Amino acid sequence: MSKLVELFAKCKSENRAALIGYLPAGFPNQSASIEIIKAMISGGVDAVEIGFPYSDPVMDGPVIQEAAELARQNGITMPKTLEIVKEISATGVPTLLMTYWNPIERYGIEKFAKDFSANGMEGVITPDLTLEEALPWLTAAKTNSIHPIFVVAPSTGDERLKDVTANCNGFIYAASSMGVTGTQTNVANTASILVERIRKISDTPVAVGLGVSNRTQASEVARFSDGVIVGSAFVKAVLQNPDSPAEAVRKVAQELALGVRER
């Protein structure tokens, strides 16, 4: 059983949601990136989602775009991302990767699954890989015991929701509302409707992302979901505190960790 599956079981027994924290690999640079992600973990994040910075991130708003651009300028590559995954998974927290599809295809689908899985990566979130195009990935993921995690949206129709969620495992990523990362202010309503629709057709845990940035929102979302995904708030903490980014990230994580326990 993966650490990710164990995590959701543990959170369920503790009657709380899991806190999943996102930061781009190599942001703001390779060495600082590892220290900052570790600070996020020590602040109380239960699982880590490492983003691979890509040149054309259509699902990301200005905050994550800026971070990804900085990481790219500072030389992030797939092999360097692999090193970060290795270091972070060694801490014992479930470690996931979030990447647009082209970098996986370029690296080689099989090789990617094999190399990253061997270094402790347990799941991959693929925001622009549609189910129609996913067969080679699902095969490689299965062979290497990787959780394939797809994003579903409020606009996803009923039949399609069934198909997509049936091919997710580990958890289902429910986008809280229509839009890109880091731009929403009010998430709870549309998200709870979507989660309710998923509950009717799937037993897989559901984590909600896009737009959760503080303790109050985390606690609202924790009431109806199994996991709360936070990205832009961590990135902002780094951007706004260039002198002590790790400490700033730890504080954000501590607040959010309280939120996911206030159901």
Add this chain to the structure above:
Amino acid sequence: MPIDAKIAGKFGQFGGRFVPEALISALDELERTHTEAMADPVFLAELAHLNATYVGRPSIITEAKNFSKHCGGAQILLKREDLNHTGSHKINNVIGQALLTKRMGKKRLIAETGAGQHGVATATAAALMGFECVVYMGEEDVRRQALNVARMKLLGAEVIPVTSGSRTLKDAINEAMRDWVTNVADTHYLLGTVAGPHPFPTIVRDFHSVIGNEAREQVLALNGKLPDAVLACIGGGSNAMGIFNRFISDPQVRLIGLEAGGDGIETGRHASTITGGTIGVLHGTRTFVLQDENGQTIESHSISAGLDYPGVGPEHAYLHEIGRAEYRSVTDAQAMEAFALLSREEGIIPAIETAHALYGAMVLGKELGPDATLLINLSGRGDKDVETAATWFGISI
């Protein structure tokens, strides 16, 4: 549904859909609307009426007898899309998609633009049909194409400069996609080329097919036989798909796409995606892209803003793979040579994009000799390029 049961919009291994799940229902709606519209006589009549009374179709063909001597004496026929309303082929697709937007009951149009031709065409259709219109344009292009920015504003569109990434067409597409993900309920993304996720490559090709349909009849009427080759410039490849489509089933007609070679493929500063790129995924479709070993898109370079794109339509990737069409690269300097020659010899100032196809004709004409007939899509006029050309040739304005 087994996951491989329905793979729509594939051209061999190319095409498909690589987009956020939030866009799937909108793409499905668009696909359905397009399929129904193309089978609806009322829709087709309205499109034909607008083409005849607003766009100015059919566009004529011109025999370029003076330019011919620079093409080995081959007969040179120009399909005059430059004479369309707004000055290029772009209006064909825009009118079609604007009618689809009306059919879907959406009120707002968004578009990306590089040189500004597609943005101007979209702003024009929005003015005509009463849509709100927002055009995304890279900050770098806003600076390079100030005249077209002013045209869009005069037509009532809002132009949003894009400051992310390389600040050019590629980033304008990213920003338009982000807008669409957020506002998809009331907004149609009027994509301007035969790229992007299914069904865009098919829709855009269908609305531009009028170019090849007319040209084939016109050449037959003039010569009593088909041309030996059809040539067009390729950025995303919309004007080329428009003129190629009707000739694909005529195996004796060579189809030749001319990509932007910038400073030359060997310099790495170019926009020749098929001749100098590799297979990957960009902007929702699998095709040839300019990318590095990490799958990051590499910035393209061309003197022509309209060809300055690191991807290409998936159907071109397919036509290349099966060997039905040939793709060649033309440098900035070669294109400008053809630009000057057509202006002087025929009194027609072409768009710099189009000049790439004209240079291709100069080379192919010499290969085939004086008995050959070459049909070239004169996709746009050069008014917008006067400043760039003046700088290139050292003419002070």
